[in-house]
Amino acid sequence: MAKQTTFKTGLAEGFSKKLNRAVNVQLEAKASEIAQDAVMLSPVYSGAYVRSFSFKANNTSSRGRGQTAVSDKDNKSSSPDSEKQQGLSNLDGDISSIFSDPNIKIKTLTLRNDSPHAKLVEDGPIKTAPNGVKVFAQIRNKHG
Numbered sequence: 001m002a003k004q005t006t007f008k009t010g011l012a013e014g015f016s017k018k019l020n021r022a023v024n025v026q027l028e029a030k031a032s033e034i035a036q037d038a039v040m041l042s043p044v045y046s047g048a049y050v051r052s053f054s055f056k057a058n059n060t061s062s063r064g065r066g067q068t069a070v071s072d073k074d075n076k077s078s079s080p081d082s083e084k085q086q087g088l089s090n091l092d093g094d095i096s097s098i099f100s101d102p103n104i105k106i107k108t109l110t111l112r113n114d115s116p117h118a119k120l121v122e123d124g125p126i127k128t129a130p131n132g133v134k135v136f137a138q139i140r141n142k143h144g
Helices: 009-041 080-098 118-123 135-143
Strands: 052-059 109-113
Touching: 009 052, 009 080, 009 109, 009 135, 052 080, 080 118, 109 135, 118 135
Parallel strands: none
Antiparallel strands: 052 109
């Protein structure tokens, strides 16, 4: 005689949630790696550029955290390492906020830099890199 058991649709839903959580754990780790690389690759003059990175999930059009500082001889940072630490702290906060809901479904994860001179840092010319630093290109090459 045949035997059978039937699983309710909740089984698939529960399995899907577990998979989503596992994916989110990996996405959060990848976002942290990207954040560290963005900060490490960034030049620091005033600190405005490195502090202006932000992460957004599922939204590529909203503005991030811009800085009003303009790099000139009067506002050179006396502590580039602390500027980088602040930039990383900002990104870590964004990442924590994004992944605070373990059931969030991430469609896109966007790294932005809204400093007033982001284009100059990226594409040049700046004193230390006439052709630009290409932070975003380097991150895309490494992380896809």
